[in-house]
Amino acid sequence: xxxxxxxxxxxxxxxxxxxxxxxxxxxxxxxxxxxxxxxxxxxxxxxxxxxxxxxxxxxxxxxxxxxxxxxxxxxxxxxxxxxxxxxxxxxxxxxxxxxxxxxxxxxxxxxxxxxxxxxxxxxxxxxxxxxxxxxxxxxxxxxxxxxxxxxxxxxxxxxxxxx
Numbered sequence: 001x002x003x004x005x006x007x008x009x010x011x012x013x014x015x016x017x018x019x020x021x022x023x024x025x026x027x028x029x030x031x032x033x034x035x036x037x038x039x040x041x042x043x044x045x046x047x048x049x050x051x052x053x054x055x056x057x058x059x060x061x062x063x064x065x066x067x068x069x070x071x072x073x074x075x076x077x078x079x080x081x082x083x084x085x086x087x088x089x090x091x092x093x094x095x096x097x098x099x100x101x102x103x104x105x106x107x108x109x110x111x112x113x114x115x116x117x118x119x120x121x122x123x124x125x126x127x128x129x130x131x132x133x134x135x136x137x138x139x140x141x142x143x144x145x146x147x148x149x150x151x152x153x154x155x156x157x158x159x160x161x162x163x
Contacts, residue, residue, distance in 0.1 A: 015106060016155040018098045020136035023153060026092030033091045034079060038072055077118055084114045089156075097156045103142070109151050117149035 018026075054060050083090045088099040088108065100117070102109045109117075124131025124145045131144030140152055 017141035018093075018096065018153040018155060019141050020133070022096050022098065023135055023141075026090065026096050026098065029092035029095055030080075030090045034076055037079060038075060041075060081114055081118050084117070085111055093153070098153050099156045100151050101154050103140070103146070103150045103152045106152070106154065109149070113149045113151055117145050117151055120145035120148040123148060 080090060084100055087094065088101070093099065100109060100114070101107065102113065120131075124134075124143050135141050135143045135146075142152055146152055
C-alpha cells in the first residue's frame with residue numbers, strides 16, 4: 001500500500017507594498033474628490049466657510065468659521081473612515097489598485113485599527129509631515145500612522161477564482 005502524499009501548503013502570493021509616489025498620487029485624487037464632496041454637502045446643507053473681515057481688510061476668523069472648519073473635519077473623517085471600512089481604500093487608493101491591510105496577517109484590519117490609523121495621521125503630520133515621508137524609506141512602505149495602527153498599504157490581490 002502506498003502512503004498518502006502529504007499536503008503541500010499553498011504558496012503565499014508575493015506582497016507588493018505601495019510606495020511613496022503612488023500614495024502621493026492617491027492622496028491628491030482623494031483631496032480633489034473629498035473637496036468636491038464637501039462643497040456639494042455644504043451646498044445641500046446650505047452652509048459654507050465664512051470669513052469675516054475687519055475694517056482694515058484683514059480676516060477675522062469668527063465662530064462661524066471655526067464651526068464650519070470643525071464640521072468639515074468631522075465630515076472628512078467620517079467619509080475617509082467609511083470608505084476604509086467599506087472598501088479598505090479611498091477612491092485614490094482604488095485608482096492605484098491599493099488596499100489597507102493588517103500588517104501582521106495581511107488580512108482585513110479591524111475597525112479600531114482603521115479609526116486609529118486616521119487619528120494617527122495627526123502624528124504623521126508632525127515635523128513637516130515626516131511621518132508621511134517615512135513611507136519612502138521604510139522597508140514595508142509604512143508611514144508612522146501605519147506603524148501605530150498596525151497596517152500596511154498593498155496592491156490589491158488579484159481575484160484567483162476561475163472565470
